[in-house]
Amino acid sequence: MTIAQVAREFQLTPDTLRYYERIGLLPNVGRTAGGIRDYSQEDCNWVGYIKCMRSAGVSVETLIEYVGLFRQGKDTIPQRKQLLLEQREQIMGRIQELNDVLTRLNWKLDGYEERMLQYEGNLSKDEGEK
Amino acid sequence: MTIAQVAREFQLTPDTLRYYERIGLLPNVGRTAGGIRDYSQEDCNWVGYIKCMRSAGVSVETLIEYVGLFRQGKDTIPQRKQLLLEQREQIMGRIQELNDVLTRLNWKLDGYEERMLQYEGNLSKDEGEK
């Protein structure tokens, strides 16, 4: 797979993919004889994983740490699991936070609902009944 | 209320409060005779609102738009409501997204659970039975 194909598939830009590779987040991407990137299925899986975690706000730095552990082999399984558990905690906290904001927003919207009815009421007084 | 008190109450820094004022997100903060900021109750309510929305990822730009509409009076009620509805959509979408990631993460963690049991099994073979 070329860089453009991968970018299209995962809704990223080629620049972002090169950036990920440069900072060590997506290492060892293969090349053709001419030096052009050729993404394997495994590379694509990593891209999908990165994309997913990034979308949840996991930092690039944390992801680099994770792939680093992964590349050190199975001895790092406990650490990796620990990292994932921490990420899960963070994401759950984030969801909680968003739900709180949502509650407040709904409450505020109720207020607008009332004010709009009032406004429409005035409208009908000014224009409707005539 | 002084800037330091407001900052402490809302877990922000004085610099951030001054920044918000500078960019027009928190306008018309009163001053003492000596030129020192003196936050009113209403100012504080705005700070709370801003803090809340920022915590949900609503951009500073969007918030500026909202306060701008607010300051134009009640004619902008429909627009403001519209803005809030859009924000709510975004936040709900974000929660959905996070839940999806959470599902995937749990699935991945199950895999680690298995691998760790296996690993511990090997441990007991290597060391435990001796």
Place this chain on the structure above:
DNA sequence: CCTTGACTTTGAGTTGACTCCAGGGTTTAT
């Protein structure tokens, strides 16, 4: 063979949201 368009690298630039600093004014406690 030549053009066209996608690819390469390195390095610099951008964006959003702060965060810090220098140089100075104000308030408060001793």
Place this chain on the structure above:
DNA sequence: ATAAACCCTGGAGTCAACTCAAAGTCAAGG
């Protein structure tokens, strides 16, 4: 009345995460 602690402004610096540019290379169609 003077030091300590806080406040002011304007502008520069920082950080994460991209994003773009310049100058050159590679592959496919005519």
